[in-house]
Amino acid sequence: MGEVQTVDCRGLSCPQPVLETRKALEESVASQLRILVDNITSRENVKRFASSQGLGVQVREMGADEFELLLERVQDTASPENKPTESQSSPVEQESLNGKNVVYVGNDCMGRGDDELGRKLIRGFLRTLIDVAPVPWKIIFINAGVKLTTLDEEAVEAISVLADRGVEILSCGTCLEHFGLVDRLKVGRVTNMFEVIESLNGATKVISPD
Known part of the structure; x- marks a missing residue:
């Protein structure tokens, strides 16, 4: 497993968890990001954003309304014939x-x-x-x-x-x-x-x- 960077977004309101995740993706060289959130809405927002960026996403419930999202950079392996066309x-x-x-x-x-x-x-x-x-x-x-x-x-x-x-x-x-x-x-x-x-x-x- 490569380097993991933790971004604690607990206590932040929408859309800060997504913005902090994007900032970490842009600035970090870590192969994985560990995002911590404390509500379902933030969990889903970060998960959806990460998926839209082509990242692998694993979600783990840490406790009542507390979640850990492990984001992993993955290579785009889709072949041209599998990519959507007009x-x-x-x-x-x-x-x-x-x-x-x-x-x-x-x-x-x-x-x-x-x-x-x-x-x-x-x-x-x-x-x-x-x-x-x-x-x-x-x-x-x-x-x-x-x-x-x-x-x-x-x-x-x-x-x-x-x-x-x-x-x-x-x-x-x-x-x-x-x-x-x-x-x-x-x-x-x-x-x-x-x-x-x-x-x-x-x-x-x-x-x-x-």
Whole structure:
């Protein structure tokens, strides 16, 4: 086993564990990184980030809400014939070649004035996205918007159809924790502020129904 560097991210809030992990990857020559976190959201965020960087990931539970992630640098052994080509891309990926549209949802209502009306409007907006081409590259749910991926059955139904079509559905982990909804996520996956900013920076267009 080569050199192992430990990065203690316990006590850090989103997106600091991911940022500290990225910093260690850039600055360290160690073959392995040992990342310590103290909540499930950070565990999943660091794990997903590491996988996106082509790292091997092993997770060990150390105690109540404490986790160790062992990240290992691995070589890219994929042969050219095994790498995805444009013809192998999903429909949403092919559409995204001409434009990566991100829908940014910051509330469980659309517009201001009457919340009941606003909830009807946001459900209608999500249902309409299904029939509009191209479908979005990603839909990001922030603040009270995460209630649409957890509590609102009508919204969940529409969002699930979009997910089945290849749209990436992301719900803010800090927001889910704030509203006590981490265990009630029904569609998509948890994200963090680092990934949110990267998605917005990489978008051709950002659409907000607020």
